[in-house]
Amino acid sequence: MANRIQETKEPAEVQEDSAILQATKGIDEKKRQALEVTEEARETEYTLPSFSGQLFVGNFKPELVFPFPVQDSEDKKIGDEYIAKLEKFLLENLDPENVDATREIPEQVIEGLAKLGAFAIKIPKEYGGLGFSQTNYNRICMKVASYCGATAVLLSAHQSIGVPQPLKMFGTEAQKRKWFPKFREGLISAFALTEPDVGSDPAQMKTEAKLSDDGQYYILNGEKLWCTNGTIADVIVVMAKTAPKIVHGKERKQISAFILEMDTPGVEVTHRCDFMGLKGIYNGMLKFTNVKIPKENLLAAEGRGLAMALATINVGRLTLPAACTGAAKQALKICRDWGKERVQWGMPVGEHEAGREKIAYIASTTFAMEAMTWLTSAWQDQAKVDIRIEAAMAKMFCTEELWKITDMTMQLRGGRGYETARSLKQRGEKGYPVERMMRDCRINMILEGSTEIMKLFLAREAMDPHLKRMGELLSSRVSFWGKIKSAFRSLGHYLVWYPAQFFKGWFAPGYSELGPLARHFRYVDVNSHKLSRYIFYYMGRYQQALEKRQLILGRLMEIGTQLFAMSAACAYANYLTRVNPDDKMPIELADYFCKQAELKIGKLYDELTINNDRLTNTVAKDVLADKALWLEDGVMPL
Numbered sequence: 094m095a096n097r098i099q100e101t102k103e104p105a106e107v108q109e110d111s112a113i114l115q116a117t118k119g120i121d122e123k124k125r126q127a128l129e130v131t132e133e134a135r136e137t138e139y140t141l142p143s144f145s146g147q148l149f150v151g152n153f154k155p156e157l158v159f160p161f162p163v164q165d166s167e168d169k170k171i172g173d174e175y176i177a178k179l180e181k182f183l184l185e186n187l188d189p190e191n192v193d194a195t196r197e198i199p200e201q202v203i204e205g206l207a208k209l210g211a212f213a214i215k216i217p218k219e220y221g222g223l224g225f226s227q228t229n230y231n232r233i234c235m236k237v238a239s240y241c242g243a244t245a246v247l248l249s250a251h252q253s254i255g256v257p258q259p260l261k262m263f264g265t266e267a268q269k270r271k272w273f274p275k276f277r278e279g280l281i282s283a284f285a286l287t288e289p290d291v292g293s294d295p296a297q298m299k300t301e302a303k304l305s306d307d308g309q310y311y312i313l314n315g316e317k318l319w320c321t322n323g324t325i326a327d328v329i330v331v332m333a334k335t336a337p338k339i340v341h342g343k344e345r346k347q348i349s350a351f352i353l354e355m356d357t358p359g360v361e362v363t364h365r366c367d368f369m370g371l372k373g374i375y376n377g378m379l380k381f382t383n384v385k386i387p388k389e390n391l392l393a394a395e396g397r398g399l400a401m402a403l404a405t406i407n408v409g410r411l412t413l414p415a416a417c418t419g420a421a422k423q424a425l426k427i428c429r430d431w432g433k434e435r436v437q438w439g440m441p442v443g444e445h446e447a448g449r450e451k452i453a454y455i456a457s458t459t460f461a462m463e464a465m466t467w468l469t470s471a472w473q474d475q476a477k478v479d480i481r482i483e484a485a486m487a488k489m490f491c492t493e494e495l496w497k498i499t500d501m502t503m504q505l506r507g508g509r510g511y512e513t514a515r516s517l518k519q520r521g522e523k524g525y526p527v528e529r530m531m532r533d534c535r536i537n538m539i540l541e542g543s544t545e546i547m548k549l550f551l552a553r554e555a556m557d558p559h560l561k562r563m564g565e566l567l568s569s570r571v572s573f574w575g576k577i578k579s580a581f582r583s584l585g586h587y588l589v590w591y592p593a594q595f596f597k598g599w600f601a602p603g604y605s606e607l608g609p610l611a612r613h614f615r616y617v618d619v620n621s622h623k624l625s626r627y628i629f630y631y632m633g634r635y636q637q638a639l640e641k642r643q644l645i646l647g648r649l650m651e652i653g654t655q656l657f658a659m660s661a662a663c664a665y666a667n668y669l670t671r672v673n674p675d676d677k678m679p680i681e682l683a684d685y686f687c688k689q690a691e692l693k694i695g696k697l698y699d700e701l702t703i704n705n706d707r708l709t710n711t712v713a714k715d716v717l718a719d720k721a722l723w724l725e726d727g728v729m730p731l
């Protein structure tokens with residue numbers, strides 16, 4: 094049985110060559126493998142409506158964001174009570190500066206968190222967990238991240254990607270009964286996918302799990318890198334390749350996921366990694382030597398590990414926007430205080446126009462981040478909208494924006510921004526931790542899907558409706574006459590659809606229910622048609638080669654993301670104004686955010702045609718071909 098290679102009967106959707114796999118013909122073998130593996134793991138169907146998925150095909154669906162879906166009062170009360178307890182506990186027991194300096198979260202803090210049920214927040218009540226909603230979980234993550242990044246990561250690596258989430262989504266009843274109650278007692282988990290050669294591309298996975306001869310357990314060998322919580326975890330989800338299957342006469346890599354108890358013989362933590370920031374995270378390298386994993390610890394089915402990981406991360410990704418929003422709110426507070434307090438050249442630094450620009454940017458962007466966070470959280474709780482595209486957009490937007498916000502905050506704080514909170518306090522000043530915040534937040538743009546990978550993910554989803562429609566045209570398995578029929582069908586569709594994208598914008602409704610923000614909703618509506626035309630145009634223009642035009646794709650996806658952020662901000666402002674009609678700030682912030690976003694979108698459209706992409710490619714190729722080595726002269730060897 095070990096090492097078996099199966100010529101498997103394929104599920105229908107795999108058997109049908111998808112257009113994207115056709116598009117990989119003739120490309121480098123490793124790249125083909127990478128595309129095949131991720132494509133097979135991709136969730137292909139949308140059973141619920143997708144707001145941005147529709148935006149990409151020129152179908153603005155305001156009813157999904159407006160009225161803004163809000164947390165019900167009962168759920169909010171549960172969250173409020175818990176957060177109050179947690180905040181008190183953290184203030185009394187946890188010093189984030191100390192965590193940063195010592196690289197340790199004190200034992201009693203971890204124990205205290207466990208007593209509060211903080212490792213079982215999302216675990217259903219029937220299994221002994223707190224059973225909180227995604228909104229309350231994200232509110233908790235926002236609160237903790239605004240105080241101590243490392244502690245927020247401890248909770249979220251365990252709960253957003255560690256064992257609880259995949260178990261909730263894919264576990265068997267027996268697995269749930271076995272593990273869930275233990276998390277209420279404080280069991281900590283982690284998620285191990287990355288390897289030295291496996292970062293964004295899981296197809297290169299080397300860690301291997303072979304089924305034993307008696308079929309009772311898997312034997313795991315390999316190495317995992319950067320496993321957060323890995324050095325203290327009791328149990329982890331580990332991805333490993335299992336026996337490949339043969340598809341069309343070729344081996345296709347299979348990745349499976351397992352629950353692994355860390356005290357199993359053969360598991361070693363070989364190194365605790367130390368990073369630029371998040372000094373207190375327990376992140377390590379793990380080594381597995383002939384580790385026996387009982388076969389009942391397999392999660393989902395054999396070969397579905399990556400699909401499971403991607404589906405887990407789709408939900409897990411909702412936490413980062415919440416955490417980033419927490420940090421952005423702290424930056425706003427710091428800039429507001431310092432902007433008034435620090436006087437230079439006869440004026441508070443926040444009153445100089447350059448200071449005002451930063452403060453306006455930070456406040457309006459934080460507002461949009463919050464809007465996206467609560468919107469996606471509510472969507473997840475209400476289970477009426479597919480969140481996979483918006484979770485990726487929110488992750489990309491919030492992590493990128495937090496970096497800009499932190500940078501602006503450091504600039505406004507001047508030299509004090511660069512000084513550690515500890516040093517500031519030692520000489521009697523307020524210990525604003527801007528330096529630590531900056532170190533802590535940089536990684537967010539890299540992990541759980543880097544910005545570049547998010548753009549590729551979004552582009553794949555944006556093109557999916559067209560690829561599905563044109564799949565038959567590209568498939569080698571469809572007969573000539575089948576292709577002719579399909580060509581006419583597609584042609585018929587696009588002859589109506591494409592011109593409609595020109596006209597529909599002219600007839601976009603007024604959205605008067607949005608009051609002063611109506612014009613922004615109209616802008617999103619009009620631009621959903623424009624964006625859909627551009628996506629279709631570039632698909633037609635570059636065809637298979639579009640996959641390589643990452644700069645074009647990136648701009649299109651950034652436009653889509655800005656449109657989503659605008660929609661969320663306007664709907665959120667409208668909701669806040671209804672709750673408190675005297676407060677004019679939500680409208681002001683949303684209006685400013687949208688006007689700034691419109692400028693960015695305009696620039697992105699311009700750069701689709703007026704750009705230096707060709708030269709960018711040439712310069713980079715030449716540098717990588719070592720043609721500018723002389724430029725590196727005059728420095729010490731690394």
Ligand SMILES: Cc1cc2nc3c(=O)[nH]c(=O)nc-3n(C[C@H](O)[C@H](O)[C@H](O)COP(=O)(O)OP(=O)(O)OC[C@H]3O[C@@H](n4cnc5c(N)ncnc54)[C@H](O)[C@@H]3O)c2cc1C
Pocket residue numbers: 250283284285286287291292293294318319320321322368371376536539540541542543544545546549643
């Ligand atoms: C602090 C920390 C915590 C982590 N926690 C975990 C964890 O708990 N579990 C876990 O499994 N992993 C974890 N990771 C790993 C993290 O998820 C990876 O760092 C991330 O997936 C990127 O992989 P990489 O660093 O190998 O970069 P690479 O994949 O090598 O990428 C390098 C650069 O190239 C870009 N790039 C890669 N492919 C493409 C492409 N096709 N097109 C354009 N650009 C591309 C990337 O965006 C990036 O900018 C952690 C990492 C860190 C630093």
